[in-house]
Amino acid sequence: MFSRPFAATATATAIALVLAASAGASQAQDASTIRTAEQLRDRALSSNVALDYVTQITTRFGPRPAGSPAETAAAEWAAEYLRGLGFQNVRIQEFPLVGWERGEESVAIVGPHAQRLVAAALGHSIATPAEGIQAPIVRFTTLAELMAAPEGSLAGKIAYVDAGQLIPRENGAGYSPLAYLRAAGPTVAASKGALAFVMRSAGSDEHRMPHTGTTAYVGGKVAVPGFALSAPDADQLSRIVAMGEPVTLRLHSTAHTYETTSRNVIADIPGRTRPEEIIVLGSHMDSWDLGTGAIDDAAGGGITVAAAKAIAEHGRPARTVRVILYGSEEVAQPTDTGNGGGAYLRSLTPEELANHVFTGESDFGADRIYALGLPIGAKDSDFAKAAARVLYPIGVLPSPDPELHGGADIGPIVEAGVPVFGLNQDGTRYFDLHHTADDTLDKIDPAQLSQNVAAWTALVWLAADSDVDFRAMRPTEAAPAH
Ligand code: ZN
Numbered sequence: 473m474f475s476r477p478f479a480a481t482a483t484a485t486a487i488a489l490v491l492a493a494s495a496g497a498s499q500a501q502d503a504s505t506i507r508t509a510e511q512l513r514d515r516a517l518s519s520n521v522a523l524d525y526v527t528q529i530t531t532r533f534g535p536r537p538a539g540s541p542a543e544t545a546a547a548e549w550a551a552e553y554l555r556g557l558g559f560q561n562v563r564i565q566e567f568p569l570v571g572w573e574r575g576e577e578s579v580a581i582v583g584p585h586a587q588r589l590v591a592a593a594l595g596h597s598i599a600t601p602a603e604g605i606q607a608p609i610v611r612f613t614t615l616a617e618l619m620a621a622p623e624g625s626l627a628g629k630i631a632y633v634d635a636g637q638l639i640p641r642e643n644g645a646g647y648s649p650l651a652y653l654r655a656a657g658p659t660v661a662a663s664k665g666a667l668a669f670v671m672r673s674a675g676s677d678e679h680r681m682p683h684t685g686t687t688a689y690v691g692g693k694v695a696v697p698g699f700a701l702s703a704p705d706a707d708q709l710s711r712i713v714a715m716g717e718p719v720t721l722r723l724h725s726t727a728h729t730y731e732t733t734s735r736n737v738i739a740d741i742p743g744r745t746r747p748e749e750i751i752v753l754g755s756h757m758d759s760w761d762l763g764t765g766a767i768d769d770a771a772g773g774g775i776t777v778a779a780a781k782a783i784a785e786h787g788r789p790a791r792t793v794r795v796i797l798y799g800s801e802e803v804a805q806p807t808d809t810g811n812g813g814g815a816y817l818r819s820l821t822p823e824e825l826a827n828h829v830f831t832g833e834s835d836f837g838a839d840r841i842y843a844l845g846l847p848i849g850a851k852d853s854d855f856a857k858a859a860a861r862v863l864y865p866i867g868v869l870p871s872p873d874p875e876l877h878g879g880a881d882i883g884p885i886v887e888a889g890v891p892v893f894g895l896n897q898d899g900t901r902y903f904d905l906h907h908t909a910d911d912t913l914d915k916i917d918p919a920q921l922s923q924n925v926a927a928w929t930a931l932v933w934l935a936a937d938s939d940v941d942f943r944a945m946r947p948t949e950a951a952p953a954h
């Protein structure tokens with residue numbers, strides 16, 4: 473209580489600052505654009521488009537592996553769906569792809585303590601010989617430890633890396649090193665002479681569900697078969713190894729690749745006064761084969777489609793809003809072409825690319841958005857102030873970190889210079905479900921999905937109905953490195 477006079481003074485100062493800030497924002501960002509953003513935000517909260525899209529695509533097509541007939545059919549259906557919502561210039565952009573099919577697989581401890589383990593082959597893993605691979609394992613706890621193993625020390629053996637459980641975090645930090653282990657593991661294991669690579673799933677759950685995900689091609693090939701164990705099975709195997717006797721595993725997989733095509737679905741809300749200036753909203757159509765790809769990434773499609781539709785219902789903004797449902801985000805390729813994101817970039821003329829004014833991607837589930845990341849130079853800009861004002865009432869705060877990269881789908885255009893924003897989703901439970909059989913529609917919370925749509929609608933409207941030059945806000949060589 474005795475601090476009241478100081479607190480009151482501080483509060484008054486804070487209010488004055490807020491008023492000054494909002495006055496500045498109103499002058500630079502057209503006041504009616506901000507008012508409209510607030511109205512669109514509130515209306516979007518009751519839109520059912522995102523949930524309808526996610527429900528339909530996961531129900532009609534189930535899993536949509538990259539380049540599979542299900543992904544093709546889903547893309548054709550989505551194009552019709554977008555036409556039905558009133559999108560313009562709806563088109564399908566096809567590109568070649570090496571597809572991958574899981575086939576049959578099994579992992580078992582032969583001895584001591586023989587038992588089957590629940591595991592999944594890593595995406596684009598090669599098959600085992602028809603008779604399987606039976607060999608003793610050597611356990612490691614990090615990729616660095618595996619890399620430090622002497623040359624030839626794993627000859628005739630299976631490398632097993634148990635790097636521990638992922639700790640759930642709002643921003644998903646901690647996943648990247650495990651994704652890198654999944655990508656590099658088979659190649660590093662093979663370089664030491666190993667016959668195969670086995671890892672604990674890159675996940676934060678304790679359910680008996682393995683997390684798949686792509687491994688990497690190095691020099692155009694995946695060197696040895698790779699598998700991920702479910703967390704309880706990784707625990708089990710590590711306990712048995714700790715008993716001290718040599719442990720022999722038998723691995724079997726009929727995984728194989730095939731030549732196919734994938735496709736991006738592209739649809740526009742054409743701009744009213746500057747239609748050549750484009751804002752790209754990205755997500756991906758493909759999913760892993762184990763679940764139905766509800767949170768990864770039908771949700772992103774639903775969120776971005778619903779936001780663009782909410783904007784179109786109000787009336788066309790100055791700039792064009794383009795929704796892209798990218799094909800084949802999930803898989804590595806023998807030669808890296810950037811998959812759907814690369815195919816889209818290569819389809820643009822330099823002039824068209826230069827007119828891509830802003831982009832963002834939704835690919836981190838369907839839980840609430842908590843922060844907005846903007847290009848480094850946007851800090852303290854009138855645009856940032858307007859966005860902060862419009863997003864605050866739905867729980868979205870300015871991110872302390874600038875957005876630099878976006879995700880894999882928009883990565884190629886961001887690398888080519890397109891400024892990027894990030895509407896950061898709460899990833900606390902994302903890696904419980906990610907790339908597992910449990911990535912299904914029931915995991916989506918409709919209220920949090922609607923909050924995503926409201927945030928995307930408001931932010932994209934602010935950017936699309938403005939002449940803000942986001943390119944001037946990108947990192948420069950003088951900017952501090954992050
Ligand atoms: Zn994804």
Ligand code: ZN
Nearest residue numbers: 760768802907
């Ligand atoms: Zn994924």
